[in-house]
Each structure stands twice: as structure tokens, then as C-alpha cells.
Amino acid sequence: MRSLIVTQFVSLDGVVEAPGGEPGYAHTGWVPEHFSDDLFAYKLEEQLSADVLLLGRATYESFRGAWPDREGEMADKINGMRKVVVSTTLGSSDWHDTTVVGEDVDAAVRALKAEDGPPILVIGSRTLVGHLLRAGLVDELHLQVFPVVLGSGFRLWPESPDTTPLRLASSRALDNGVVLQDYRPT
DSSP states (O other): OOOEEEEEEEETTOBOSOTTOOTTOTTOOOSGGGOOHHHHHHHHHHHHHOSEEEEEHHHHHHHHHHGGGOOSHHHHHHHHSEEEEEOSSOOOOOSTTEEEEOSOHHHHHHHHHHSSSSOEEEESOHHHHHHHHHTTOOSEEEEEEESOOOOSSOBSSOOOSSOOOEEEEEEEEOTTSOEEEEEEEO
16 A cells, blocks of 8 residues: 655745746746755655656646656656656647546546655645645645744645644755655644
């Protein structure tokens, strides 16, 4: 049985929008100035440990537009691994080993989790992550918390009357001020 790991770049005030420089957001590109060799090593280890990438449509489109043209171990892994995209509008994809799921997302994710193998990794995909958390399908939540308050933007946790209790599994501060926090839903 596979575990499902959500991994997110997040500001101190919970913003996950446009960390890498995506257009249309006032504070776009807030991650690169804090990126370090230690953070890259963490992200590479996380990526190499998984063999399925589960993405929402917007994150998929960002990845599809960037990773096929990149080189290196991380690019080779992302481009070569199995990708599952949740979208009601995409229909299909020509990116290597990509499947689009448009209906019954919970059943599709449960089927993925029921397979034997390494973890499923969810990167970005804020709307999908909220759905997966509410459905009880997330096993681990890896937050890379950046030492910046952005003040506006899409947050990881949308407004909700419900609480999401978590247990801190580990925490480690990097020299650049980024804090790696791993949580488990309780």
C-alpha cells in the first residue's frame, strides 16, 4: 500500500501562491531568494522516494510548461515518473506517462494508494490538497515554511468551519531560515 504525501512551499502566513515566479500574483517568485543546496537536497530526496506524482490541473500546467525542457536528476525523475492529473477540463495529456482523472477522484486516489510501491507525491495543487485532506486521503504533510510574510494570496488552508488536527512528526530549520515541518493527520 502506498502512502500519499503532500509537499508545499508555504510562507509564514500560509500563502502557497506563485512560489516560483508564476505570473499574475503581486508577490510572485518568493522562493528563489531562499533556495539553498540543503533545500534542494531535501526536495530531491523527497522526489526520488516517490514514483507517482499526483497534481491538480493548474500545477500540472505549470510543471508541463517547465520540466520537459530542464535537465538533471530532478528533471529526469519528474519527466520519467508516472503522473496523475485531476481535472474536469483537461481531457488528456501528451506528457510522458500522464493520466487524467476527471471524475470520482476519491476512488482513483484510493486505487493508487492500494497499489504496492513507493509513495505518491502531491506538489502544489492547493484545491486538490484541500479535497484530499477533507476526504482523509493524506498520510503525510511536508511543509517547507519560508521566512517571509506575504500578506495576500491563496493560502494552503482555505476558510472552513472545520478543523484539521495534525501531529508534528519532525521539524528542522535550515541555515537559510526555511523550516522543514512534517505532519501526520490525526
